[in-house]
Amino acid sequence: MPNFDHDRLFIDGRWAAPSGGRDGGVVDVIDPATETVIGHVPNGSAADVDAAVASARRAFDPLISVAERRDRLNRVIAAMEKRLPDIAELITAEMGAPVRIAQTVQTQVPLAVAKGFADVLETFEFEERIGNSLILREPYGVVGAITPWNYPLYQVVAKVLPAIAAGCTVVLKPSNEAPLSVFAFVEACEDAGLPPGTINLVSGPGRVIGEHIAAHPDVDFVSFTGSTGVGARVGELAGQTIKKVALELGGKSANVILDGADLATAVKVGVANAFLNGGQTCMAWTRMLVPHSRYGEALALIEAAVGRYTVGDPRDPATRIGPSASRSQFDTVRGFIERAQRDGARLLIGGAEPIRDVGYFVAPTVFADVDPDSELGQEEVFGPVLAVIPFSDFDDALRIANGTPYGLSGAVWAATDDEAIAFARRVHTGQLDINGGAYNPAAPFGGYKKSGIGRELGRFGFEEYLQTKSLQLRERA
Numbered sequence: 168m169p170n171f172d173h174d175r176l177f178i179d180g181r182w183a184a185p186s187g188g189r190d191g192g193v194v195d196v197i198d199p200a201t202e203t204v205i206g207h208v209p210n211g212s213a214a215d216v217d218a219a220v221a222s223a224r225r226a227f228d229p230l231i232s233v234a235e236r237r238d239r240l241n242r243v244i245a246a247m248e249k250r251l252p253d254i255a256e257l258i259t260a261e262m263g264a265p266v267r268i269a270q271t272v273q274t275q276v277p278l279a280v281a282k283g284f285a286d287v288l289e290t291f292e293f294e295e296r297i298g299n300s301l302i303l304r305e306p307y308g309v310v311g312a313i314t315p316w317n318y319p320l321y322q323v324v325a326k327v328l329p330a331i332a333a334g335c336t337v338v339l340k341p342s343n344e345a346p347l348s349v350f351a352f353v354e355a356c357e358d359a360g361l362p363p364g365t366i367n368l369v370s371g372p373g374r375v376i377g378e379h380i381a382a383h384p385d386v387d388f389v390s391f392t393g394s395t396g397v398g399a400r401v402g403e404l405a406g407q408t409i410k411k412v413a414l415e416l417g418g419k420s421a422n423v424i425l426d427g428a429d430l431a432t433a434v435k436v437g438v439a440n441a442f443l444n445g446g447q448t449c450m451a452w453t454r455m456l457v458p459h460s461r462y463g464e465a466l467a468l469i470e471a472a473v474g475r476y477t478v479g480d481p482r483d484p485a486t487r488i489g490p491s492a493s494r495s496q497f498d499t500v501r502g503f504i505e506r507a508q509r510d511g512a513r514l515l516i517g518g519a520e521p522i523r524d525v526g527y528f529v530a531p532t533v534f535a536d537v538d539p540d541s542e543l544g545q546e547e548v549f550g551p552v553l554a555v556i557p558f559s560d561f562d563d564a565l566r567i568a569n570g571t572p573y574g575l576s577g578a579v580w581a582a583t584d585d586e587a588i589a590f591a592r593r594v595h596t597g598q599l600d601i602n603g604g605a606y607n608p609a610a611p612f613g614g615y616k617k618s619g620i621g622r623e624l625g626r627f628g629f630e631e632y633l634q635t636k637s638l639q640l641r642e643r644a
Contacts, residue, residue, distance in 0.1 A: 169347070170206075170351070171205050171347060172207050174193070175209065176209055176211055176215055176367075176369050177368040178215065178219045178367050179222035179363045179364050180357075180361075180362070185209040185211050186211075186214040186218070187212050191210045191211070192210040194207060194208045194343045194371065196208065196261050197261075197344075197494075199489075199491060199497075200480060200481055200490050200527075201526060202494075205260055205261070206260075208346045210371045211369040211371035212375065213375060213376075215369045216369055216383065219368075220386060223364050223365075223367055224336075224385050226336045226364025226365050227306070227308055227309055227335070229334070231306065236288060236331065239331050239359070240285055240331050241285060242359035242360060243328065243359045243361070244282060246358040247324075247355040250351055250354070250355050251274045251275075253351055254273075254320055254348045255274045256269070258319060258320065260347070261345045261348065263481045263489035263490040263491070264445075264481060265483075265487060265488070265489045266482055266483070267486075268489075272443070273319075273320060273321065276321055276606075277321040277323075277324040277325075280325060280624060281324050281328050283609045284629060287625060291304075291626070293305075299639060299641070300637045301637070301640055304630075304633040304634070305634045306632065306634070307335055307387050307632050307633060307634050308387030309335065309337075309338065309385060309386050309387050310336070310337045310390060310632065311338050311340070311389040312326040312330070312389075313373075313392070313401065314392055315342050315392050316344035316345035316492055317447040317449070317492065318444070318448075319345040319346075319348045319349055320349075320352060323349055323352050324352075325628065326392075326623075327356075329628050329631070329632050333632035333633050336365050337366045337367065338367045338386065339366060339367065340370065340373075340377055341368070343370070343373075378404055381400075381401045381412075382405070382407055383408075388411040388412070389401060389405050389413070390413040390415075390621075392449075394416065395416040395417040395572075398414040398416040402414060413621030414620045415449070415613060415618075415621070415623060416575075416614060417449060417618060418449045418450055418451070418573050418574075418575030418576055419453060419454060419571040419572075420451060420452045420576040420577040420578075420596065421452065421454045421567065422437040422441075422455045422577065422580075423456045424457050424458070425561070425564065425579065425580060425582075425586065425590065426461070427586070428581050429602075430464060431468055432580075432603060433578075434465055434468040435468070436578075437553075438476075438553065442487070445488050445489055445491060445529075446550045447491070447550065449576075453553060454539075454554050454556055455469070455553060455554070456556050456564050457558070458559075459557045459558070465555070466515065466535055466555065469553070470516060470533075473517075476488050478522060488551055489528075490526045490528045490529075491527040496527070496549060496550065497527035497529065500529050500552065502519075503546070503548045503550070503552060504519040506542055507541070507554075510538070510541045510543065511538065512534040512536060512543055514532070514533075516530075516533040517529075517530035517532030517552075519532075530551070533552075534552070534553070536555075537555060537556050545571050561590070564590070565590065569594060572617040573614070574595045574616040575596060576596060576597065576598045579591045579600075579602075580603070581602065584601055587601045587602050597611075597618065597619075598611075609625035609626070610624060610625060611623070611628065
């Protein structure tokens with residue numbers, strides 16, 4: 168059975184009481200489907216961060232061999248894989264992911280990502296010659312990893328595994344809303360027998376733990392995933408000690424359906440992407456751009472598609488949309504819906520009214536005739552809310568697609584791949600699916616504009632954790 172109650176932090180290879188003891192209090196973990204407390208984790212302090220960073224610094228070996236990195240990484244992957252059923256159960260309980268999503272997207276995708284890093288490490292060249300210079304790629308050092316609640320295991324894997332592969336050591340802070348699965352991951356790291364200090368876990372409030380990690384002078388690199396506002400704060404604090412940051416932030420991605428595209432498929436896949444994980448996905452295609460000439464047809468297809476999205480108990484295999492992950496997120500999503508109605512968007516499906524007496528359940532909601540410059544057309548909702556926007560021609564679609572502060576993901580559908588690629592080349596975003604192209608865990612993921620800095624996944628994500636050094640050699644006689 169998975170563990171729902173924790174009273175210790177993981178520092179220097181052992182589970183230790185937080186520095187404040189019981190007086191420091193605990194973080195209540197709430198099941199968003201029932202609104203009941205299901206577990207606890209410790210409320211850490213700045214002193215706990217200091218101890219974790221010191222442990223990570225002691226454990227960091229800049230000359231660690233590639234063979235040792237491979238061994239550590241493979242042991243962690245094997246230990247994590249054994250715990251995936253328990254981790255899936257925890258994710259359903261702590262953040263409301265439907266069981267089908269928890270057992271696939273929430274756990275199997277992180278496993279694929281982890282194995283992708285192992286593949287990279289098998290072939291990566293850490294040294295190369297350029298003229299008379301020897302170029303070395305060396306581990307960055309102590310990594311502060313600050314992760315969100317929407318994909319708790321995936322986000323940890325995307326940060327901790329490349330850090331281990333690169334030879335770094337880690338201080339990890341999970342979200343307060345979904346920390347239990349992260350504790351289970353660290354237990355897997357313990358099972359893997361990593362040297363003390365390789366990974367350290369400190370839970371607690373972001374304004375204390377996260378900010379102290381970001382500002383800490385002995386942390387060399389901070390990788391953060393979360394809101395754009397908090398990401399700006401992390402960057403500000405990290406800048407005080409001139410450390411590297413990688414920020415994976417918000418999105419308002421466009422699903423652009425050009426004239427001549429397979430409309431039925433584009434709508435079906437687009438709705439699925441917008442509502443994945445209850446819309447609590449930074450890369451969700453939350454704006455569907457449709458040509459005026461096919462607008463009515465598209466709305467009818469959307470209505471039919473949304474009708475198949477059952478909302479309910481996330482433990483029921485028939486459920487496709489569970490609750491919002493927290494009371495705060497529930498209130499935020501409902502506020503967006505209410506304001507969109509006041510702003511003149513046409514409510515096609517759903518609405519802000521609660522659909523259950525207990526639990527943070529929001530109905531899948533679709534707005535038509537959305538003004539691209541309105542709040543709903545510009546800002547990330549992070550819930551099951553789709554904005555449908557008509558456009559007149561190629562240039563109008565491009566203007567709308569690029570017309571937000573974000574640039575994380577998106578999709579383009581057209582009569583041919585070449586036409587879709589030609590459009591995609593002009594979109595200011597980090598990743599685009601072309602005519603339904605499949606997810607690739609080895610492809611770089613990250614944002615343009617306010618969607619972030621840096622890349623995750625595969626070789627590009629791995630390289631974020633490496634420093635570059637050049638040695639100028641004497642010419643041989």
